[in-house]
Amino acid sequence: MCLQDAEQASEGMENVGLSSHDESHKPVSWVTLNSDFLHTQIDNCEQFSLGNSFPMESICEDTVVAENKQNLFNNFVPALRSGEWSDIGHRSYMEDTHVCIADLSKNFGHNIFDEEAISFYGVFDGHGGKGAAQFVRDHLPRVIVEDADFPLELEKVVTRSFMETDAAFAKSCSLESALSSGTTALTAMIFGRSLLVANAGDCRAVLSRHGVAVEMSKDHRPCCDIERMRIESLGGFVDDGYLNGQLGVSRALGDWHIKGLKEGGERLGPLSAEPELKLITLTKEDEFLIIGSDGIWDVFRSQNAVDFVRRRLQEHNDVKRCCKEVVDEAIKRGAIDNLTAVIVCFHTEPPPHVVVQRPRVRRSISAEGLQNLKFLLEG
Template identity: 75%
Template sequence: MCVNDAEQVNIERENFENNSKQQQQPPWPPHCNEVLHTQMENFDKEPRLISSSVENSVPLRSICEDSVVIDGKQNLLNFAPTLRSGEWSDIGGRPYMEDTHVCIGDLSKKFGCKILGEGPISFYGVFDGHGGKGAAQFVREHLPRIIVEDADFPLELEKVVTRAFMETDAAFAKSCSLESTLSSGTTAITVMIFGRSLLVANAGDCRAVLSRCGLALDLSKDHRPCSTEERMRIESLGGYVDDGYLNGQLSVTRALGNWHLEGMKLKGERSGPLSAEPELKLITLTKEDEFLIIGSDGIWDVFTSRNAVDFARRRLQQHNDVKLCCQEMVEEAIKRGATDNLTVVIVSFQLEPPPHVVVKRGRVRRSISAEALENLKCLLEL
């Protein structure tokens, strides 16, 4: 009797354990179970190898991994930027002021047109003139209007902005033919923000730098003759670089205007070595993005991108006043010995000041900055 009772208990125990296993069986296929089991065993040993193996695994495993990534992106993108902007400029060490800028909170309201989509489209620009102020002022006045009046605005914004740069440049050429005193040139960088999308268009050596969790991200590339890509483009169009200058005359390789300089630009289908076509950068803003710094090259002569972000973060943490922060950055540039005109525009995406965070640095410390390294490379190529 005792033996039978023990056998009955064992049978009931086995049934209970089998039922428990069936209830705990996860809803995914068995081979996903094996992947999960293998990952749990090796997690503490080789986490990087596991991450790599998941990325190169069979499709169903990739689906499991991607679902986590998508959820993470959704959390980051669940963000609506609140724009606050400020600007400041100074003649610096130059006898004439050739910089100018523009800040338009709502393009449609500014030009009295209706656009499709949710929310306004904001427009910011910095224009650094050379050889006179005519080109910079012309571009500031006409470029935003030409963008808005394009038939494809705002549905194909990247194409519209590129066309607008070229059309503005051609329109300025006509104005110069009627009034030669306008002859001059200007670099140009514009930023358009619509919803969470941010589009940078750059032609020249102005620069846009994003602060993301305290890290500095360049959203534009300086167009200088020492750039390998720019030099190849120049030489393919019949130009040359002499002593670091385009055709021995200009320190930039992209700009609007300069139609009076022989050999720089050609009318019609052929293009000269000096281009007005901008390079574009489109990103999606997330809650990690704090603010954007847009500055003329006079700012970047004395600030690195990293240094500028650090400086602006400290000031915004102190007073959270965007315009005052721009003024302080220009004043600091003067203290550092800036000799050029100075213009800076800062666009904040948050109402609150940047949080105090510890920015992770690379394990290998550089003995030379990235910009100094690029300058050294340019010197070696000459």
């Protein structure tokens, strides 16, 4: 998703003064997780590969283990507040959907920990119809909770649940062909001080750490080198940036109806439903997480989105209203896709005012560009 440098000029075009009821969650009371469970999650931050799938590049930070151990017993207790907003944008059909669950276990009647909550957030961007996105939204959380290894081996559980949900959707499509479609999926789970993000597709999650954007996911595009290698190793190809000349993402759930993208049995197709995971330990410097469908990131860079959200939270500290303002701003900047934004804050108070040091970038404009600008200004 490329963004023109002219985006910087639009940062001042902000939508303020919107009214909306605050429907954010109440702060969650956390307890210290079982020590063995925490060390298992921390010391095993790695990718899991199922079946004969192509080995994935781990996107866990090299510093995660050391960082987690250093902050394991810090005094930070996340106080979760969340908001969400969607808009059809300039499309004829709304194919985005999302979910926000404050306590995953209790929501499905599985009270594994008496006092421990596992929060679940997800954004699903459908294509070719809304059937896949709605199916994954409704089934994936339950599949995760009902896995025999939940919650002690959460990374394995999440990866396995993506694949099982994809297989279950294939069966549903065989019974009802009208459901045939596909969807990208990005989920975020918060348990104790841990944040686990799983992504298959081009939705994106960005963490604000003391005002600096930390990308918690990578966009799965066919033209990316790692994805291209995986695609070609499984008999697929990339044509003009599209998987087999048909799909703009290299990972998604569904799309079983498109010949050549997915195969049954032991034979794997080039379109994968297997997510990439990233696990970190939250600290008091972590302010909020933005989860957005690709329509948001078509017009926002990650750091630009963090800056925008921080300013809005500093003005009114209303998470849901902030989500609406992000979506409205994306439309003002020319976004044409469906738009969904979910924001999860880790503090009750707004982000502090800080000066974020960024490397200086030398910018220039060509003589032709100056001439064009002159013509525009002169009308």
